[in-house]
Amino acid sequence: MNGWLPKDIWTRNETLVAGVIVLFCVVATLSDPRFFTITTVSDLLRASIVIGILAVGAMLVLVSGGIDVSFTAIAVFAMYSSTVLFLAVWPEAPWPLIFAISIVFGAILGAINGYFIAFLGLPTLIVTLGTLSIFRGFLLTFIGSQRISALPPSMRDFSRGVLARGTTEAGNFYSIPWAALALLFVIIATWFILKKTMLGRSIYAIGGSVESARRIGINVKWTQFFVYVYVGALAGLAGIIHGSVGRMADPFSLVGLELSVIAAVVLGGARLIGGYGTLTGTLLGVALIVIVQNSLIVIGIPTTWQSVTIGILILLGTGVPAYRAKRAAARAG
Amino acid sequence: MSSDCGSAFIDLRAITKRYAGVTALDCVDFTVQPGEAVCLAGENGSGKSTLIKIISGVEPATEGTIHIAGEERTVLNPRISAAAGVMVIFQDFSLFPNLSVAENISFATQLSQHERFYKSGATRDIARKALDRIGVEIDLDARVEALPVAQKQLVAICRALASQARLIIMDEPTTALTEKEVRRLQSIIRMLKDEGVAVIFVSHKLAEVLEVSERVVVLRNGKKVAEGPAKDFDTQSLTYHMTGRDVPEVPPSDVTAGAETLMQVKRLTKADSFSDITFDLKVGEVLGITGLLGSGRTSVAKALFGLVAPDEGTIAVDGKPVPTGDPQAASQARIGYVPEDRLTEGLFLSQSILHNVAVGRLDTHSNRGLLDMGNLAGEASEWLTKLKVKAPDVHAPVQSLSGGNQQRVALARWLSRAPRVLILNGPSVGVDVGSKADIHDIIRNLATQGIGIIVISDDLPELLATCHRILVMRDGKIIDNLDGKSVTEDDLAHRLAS
Structure with missing residues (x-):
């Protein structure tokens, strides 16, 4: 890249999504000047943390050429069972330990996906559809189906921790929770893996062509296995943050969110055929989905139109570039 | 180098390969000298792909001995074979469409050096050197999917060169190329041969590779049926050896006079x-x-x-x-x-x-x-x-x-x-x-x-x-x-x- 901006800046999904976000913000601010305030921004950021962490994981799977729909079940499983475990064994445990155990639970469940996909070579959608049901059913049957609001105290402490807080001149309260650091950490770690390690490049390579990856000696099985373990770990983290921030361990939460998360990733330019996907795109996709889910009402569109809007965005955001590529290919032939 | 097999880079003796009772290769000898181009001809099912798989370590031979660069190899797998400098360019090139030219060329090299971290500077250097070696200019940052077929092939050749190839095996190298691109490929092959890199062509479309080959080996039904200097073969005789029958191509009979x-x-x-x-x-x-x-x-x-x-x-x-x-x-x-x-x-x-x-x-x-x-x-x-x-x-x-x-x-x-x-x-x-x-x-x-x-x-x-x-x-x-x-x-x- 010679210039400051990539050459293909105008044809990228990222640009399109960023444009839609800006457009939305302009329209929203025009119709309600209170929209564009630090309060809104901090609200949207808070709403983005869990979806953001899940989306980074989902993006990694798409890049590797697979698709994972089980990560919400992993998240809720890891969150609920680690909460139940600590309430029974050591309710006063510090939150980093509880978080670590949730992450480990997530990684173990991810390893189950990874085993079936990488070592038995089963199709990713089938495997994760299956494990989605199994993980959730197992959780509700054997571990519990009660909502728990009496969480270990350290989890409450975590949810109270803020990086910044304040009151605007108009008297609106805002805060940025510690959990935002978790998202930041996940982004940096994933960026490092994808851009700076051969493991990360191998994930892109496998997504581009599994057969070619095998032929040049990439360890396809272990790379795929890593992807699912990593995604599981991220889900474990997202789950425990969700429980802590919501101050409730709800075994019925999160599951059902997976398609919105995948939608966000696809909006950000990741392709279902694998090999393509960026962190910037994923985060923009998450931002767009969160804005649509939370602020559509501001510009006078009823909330029932949320899913219609998201659907239209997906069709336009992924359909237009695909159509353009098809036209270009037709001209070349 | 040991002395018992001379200076051949690849020396296969009496190679037999059986798959569940089917004999795919039957006691085939095959050698390639450094800097030599060999044309391996045969129809589908003649055993030529099996032979390539054995050389590249994808399949083990049932019987026979294999020497690569003078060393006897009893255990062979794709990694060992690649480390010895045997590189296969498949017909589909096995490239990563979503990655840049630079990364495609240097990925295998960096893997073989057991790199853990990806350095974009080193990646570009490796790619640049390989492209310079064959005197070709391709944008290092271009995504491979956006390249025309002929350039994809050049990227695949560069990848083999970057991995210190001493033998490049090319599967159907000219199928998708125009006449002009074939000529460029031929001149690149000549250049590689001068540097001591050996080449095996596996091809149906023979006339074009015959020109740059020293030797021709023809397989049919798992057996070597002909071998000799390339100049002794032409399309006609090759076809004869490959099919075991003469396939004369007669021009069509005239259109009926006064046809509507x-x-x-x-x-x-x-x-x-x-x-x-x-x-x-x-x-x-x-x-x-x-x-x-x-x-x-x-x-x-x-x-x-x-x-x-x-x-x-x-x-x-x-x-x-x-x-x-x-x-x-x-x-x-x-x-x-x-x-x-x-x-x-x-x-x-x-x-x-x-x-x-x-x-x-x-x-x-x-x-x-x-x-x-x-x-x-x-x-x-x-x-x-x-x-x-x-x-x-x-x-x-x-x-x-x-x-x-x-x-x-x-x-x-x-x-x-x-x-x-x-x-x-x-x-x-x-x-x-x-x-x-x-x-x-x-x-x-x-x-x-x-x-x-x-x-x-x-x-x-x-x-x-x-x-x-x-x-x-x-x-x-x-x-x-x-x-x-x-x-x-x-x-x-x-x-x-x-």
Whole structure:
């Protein structure tokens, strides 16, 4: 890249999504000047943390050429069972330990996906559809189906921790929770893996062509296995943050969110055929989905139109570039 | 280097390979010297792919000894083989379409150096050096998917060079290249040989690689049936050794005098693609359309069948106009089209042969909306017999067939609709020599039955063997209208390229 901006800046999904976000913000601010305030921004950021962490994981799977729909079940499983475990064994445990155990639970469940996909070579959608049901059913049957609001105290402490807080001149309260650091950490770690390690490049390579990856000696099985373990770990983290921030361990939460998360990733330019996907795109996709889910009402569109809007965005955001590529290919032939 | 096997880079002795009772290779000796180019010829199933798999460590030999660079190898796997400098460039190049040129070239090298971290500077250096070595300029940051085929191949060659290749095995290197690109490849191969890199060509399309090869080895049914200096072979003798029979290509018999005009194409034009395409096709005539890649030949072929909508111009069959840009109308006018890339455009690979033949005929076998499967199967198998498709049964998936047989299935689908005009785009791309001659036979036969045939191809001997007339295209225009009998291959090649 010679210039400051990539050459293909105008044809990228990222640009399109960023444009839609800006457009939305302009329209929203025009119709309600209170929209564009630090309060809104901090609200949207808070709403983005869990979806953001899940989306980074989902993006990694798409890049590797697979698709994972089980990560919400992993998240809720890891969150609920680690909460139940600590309430029974050591309710006063510090939150980093509880978080670590949730992450480990997530990684173990991810390893189950990874085993079936990488070592038995089963199709990713089938495997994760299956494990989605199994993980959730197992959780509700054997571990519990009660909502728990009496969480270990350290989890409450975590949810109270803020990086910044304040009151605007108009008297609106805002805060940025510690959990935002978790998202930041996940982004940096994933960026490092994808851009700076051969493991990360191998994930892109496998997504581009599994057969070619095998032929040049990439360890396809272990790379795929890593992807699912990593995604599981991220889900474990997202789950425990969700429980802590919501101050409730709800075994019925999160599951059902997976398609919105995948939608966000696809909006950000990741392709279902694998090999393509960026962190910037994923985060923009998450931002767009969160804005649509939370602020559509501001510009006078009823909330029932949320899913219609998201659907239209997906069709336009992924359909237009695909159509353009098809036209270009037709001209070349 | 040890002394017992001389200076050969690859020395295989008495290699036998059996798969569950089937002998794929039977006591084959094979050597390659450093800097030598060897042409490994054989039809599908002759054992040439098996031999390559053994050299590259993908499959173990059942019996025999293998020396690479003077060292005996009892255990061989792709990593060991690659570390010894054996690099295979597969027909599909095995590149990563989503990654940059630089990364594609240096990925394997960095893996073999056990790098854990990705350094973009080092990546570019490796790629730059490899490109410089063959004197080629390709944008390092371009995504490989955006490159034309010829450049993808160069990237694959550079990747092999970056990994310290001492032997490059190229599978069907010239299939997708134009004459000009083949010449560039030839000069790169000469350069590599001067540097001591050995090359094995595995090819159906032999004439082009024969020029840069020292030696030819021909396999048939797992046995080595011929070996010798390349200058002792020509296309004719190679074909003989590969097939075990002479496959003389006779030009088509003349079109019946006074044959009626079947198809009339007038002033067909599409902006940026082709312009002023005008020709007639007689009953029983085979018309060739040729030109380099990008000359517009494929777009014209598609336009004739309505897959591309022209801006202007008319097409008529039997004097009746056929609406342009509408494949269904073309199909109703009994125009048939067998696409170039039958694998992605023409056939449903995972579905049965029967289904593939029948799909064009669903309408005629339906009984109030329900399909008459028995009738359908009968008709399909009839065509499979007529075209000599080698298949265990009509329910086998098309992907289990060889290239030549797949092409026949594609033909059978159209023939079952009794077409008046048949457009064949690259009828023998990726088909072995024996099947190719069979397909040419089929084309000539169909013509004598009164079908008008248009063959679009850049395979000049193929055009000469099948066509009564040949139209040469350049920059979207027809520049020559030649009589198939009076034109020579050299003349045709010259007109194409100049």
